[in-house]
Amino acid sequence: MNSQTVLLHPRPYAHHSGYLIVLPLLQPEQLNPALPIEIWTQIFQDISFGLQGTHLLSALLVCKKFKDIVLPLLYSRVSFIHYHALEKFSERIHDAESKWDSLRRVPYSAPGRWVQSLDVSGLELYKHSAGRRLVEDLVDNMELMALRLDSLLSNLFPVLPFLSEFLMTPHFIFSRRALTSLNERQSVNNLRSLRGIFYIPSHVIPREALVDLLRNCPNLEELEVIGPDIDPTDYDLMTLWYGQAPFPPSFEPLYLPKLRELTLLASFQLSPLMLCLLATPLPSLTKLTIAPDDDIPSSVSSPFISSHGKTLRSLLLLTQKTWPTRLHASPSTLFQTSPALKHLSLELPLPSLELTEDHYLEILSIPKPSHDSWALISRLLSHLPSLKAVRIRDVKWLRKGMGLRAMETGVQGEMREWRRRLARRGIRVLDGEWKDADSI
Numbered sequence: 001m002n003s004q005t006v007l008l009h010p011r012p013y014a015h016h017s018g019y020l021i022v023l024p025l026l027q028p029e030q031l032n033p034a035l036p037i038e039i040w041t042q043i044f045q046d047i048s049f050g051l052q053g054t055h056l057l058s059a060l061l062v063c064k065k066f067k068d069i070v071l072p073l074l075y076s077r078v079s080f081i082h083y084h085a086l087e088k089f090s091e092r093i094h095d096a097e098s099k100w101d102s103l104r105r106v107p108y109s110a111p112g113r114w115v116q117s118l119d120v121s122g123l124e125l126y127k128h129s130a131g132r133r134l135v136e137d138l139v140d141n142m143e144l145m146a147l148r149l150d151s152l153l154s155n156l157f158p159v160l161p162f163l164s165e166f167l168m169t170p171h172f173i174f175s176r177r178a179l180t181s182l183n184e185r186q187s188v189n190n191l192r193s194l195r196g197i198f199y200i201p202s203h204v205i206p207r208e209a210l211v212d213l214l215r216n217c218p219n220l221e222e223l224e225v226i227g228p229d230i231d232p233t234d235y236d237l238m239t240l241w242y243g244q245a246p247f248p249p250s251f252e253p254l255y256l257p258k259l260r261e262l263t264l265l266a267s268f269q270l271s272p273l274m275l276c277l278l279a280t281p282l283p284s285l286t287k288l289t290i291a292p293d294d295d296i297p298s299s300v301s302s303p304f305i306s307s308h309g310k311t312l313r314s315l316l317l318l319t320q321k322t323w324p325t326r327l328h329a330s331p332s333t334l335f336q337t338s339p340a341l342k343h344l345s346l347e348l349p350l351p352s353l354e355l356t357e358d359h360y361l362e363i364l365s366i367p368k369p370s371h372d373s374w375a376l377i378s379r380l381l382s383h384l385p386s387l388k389a390v391r392i393r394d395v396k397w398l399r400k401g402m403g404l405r406a407m408e409t410g411v412q413g414e415m416r417e418w419r420r421r422l423a424r425r426g427i428r429v430l431d432g433e434w435k436d437a438d439s440i
Contacts, residue, residue: 075111079119097159108161117165121196154181161186168196170226179209191217195224201271227266253280263289289316292330302331309338316345355383365391369414391430
């Protein structure tokens with residue numbers, strides 16, 4: 001018998017009492033070391049990003065420990081397609097805020113303090129929702145829903161103290177009230193990504209709310225601003241938006257040392273935002289998406305690329321899809337102003353780019369294959385020794401199973417001819433989805 005043997009004495013006062021050995025009915029429990037909370041959090045984070053949060057809802061019902069770990073992860077990145085879901089989310093946040101008191105150990109209420117990313121870029125703002133009466137006029141419905149969304153976001157921003165990423169739908173014009181609410185929120189300096197902001201230059205208000213917001217975001221890494229497309233032939237509209245008197249020659253610069261990606265899809269010209277960004281040093285800027293507008297009076301797209309092109313590794317010239325289509329000229333000195341480029345995406349009409357010395361560009365994107373685009377590529381090939389791929393941005397390869405005639409005619413036939421020609425130099429031809437013909 002060892003020291004762990006349990007003996008049972010049924011008659012302790014008898015002269016000849018027996019001894020019974022108590023045998024365990026179950027195996028002894030093996031105590032495994034518990035995983036730290038940080039490891040469990042990392043496991044559920046991998047599940048969330050890998051499978052889009054499908055199994056995180058199931059993990060809530062496993063045990064209380066899992067619920068305490070998973071619930072903040074579910075609230076950390078929220079996105080909405082329907083307006084009524086965003087409205088319920090706002091009610092949940094404000095209800096938790098109303099029950100919070102100053103005796104708690106943390107300064108902000110849950111789940112408001114868990115939200116780090118808010119995505120409403122795919123919001124169906126003007127779709128009728130059940131149980132909500134709207135007016136009969138469609139235009140009035142749009143204005144009513146826009147006012148509701150503006151009020152909802154204005155009240156929601158102050159109770160999201162740790163919001164670092166905000167994605168807005170560009171179909172909605174942000175009011176000054178909503179931008180001010182986002183700007184006056186606690187920890188506004190933690191904002192790292194701001195995308196889908198629709199911007200209209202103002203000449204009446206002395207200080208623009210968007211510019212004031214950017215002044216308080218020194219940690220901003222991504223910025224996407226979309227504005228209205230302006231027809232340069234419409235002089236009345238140009239005068240209304242940009243005024244007859246010119247802007248001051250310079251604006252007070254911003255402080256955006258960490259800005260890596262910048263998207264400016266509009267004809268901003270001499271707007272306060274454009275002039276502030278033009279005067280702001282952007283040492284970390286590596287990707288720029290900008291609308292070319294060299295043919296518009298007082299255009300600043302070329303000066304902007306010249307000022308911030310030295311650090312660029314990706315330059316995308318892109319025009320918004322409008323009807324009727326209005327395409328503007330692109331700068332012709334892109335290789336000289338952006339010597340470190342690895343990816344260049346051109347827009348129609350193609351600029352007359354010239355190279356007199358080697359440039360280490362790796363990817364060149366064009367909208368569609370044509371005689372002019374091939375003439376441009378063939379003229380530049382001798383000075384692009386590192387070119388690895390030519391991407392056709394607005395075209396996709398036909399899937400396998402289509403007829404031979406469909407493969408060899410039209411745009412598809414032109415792309416396959418390019419593929420045969422460029423294959424001799426080891427250059428791939430990719431479609432708009434970054435796929436080769438062999439991978440379809």
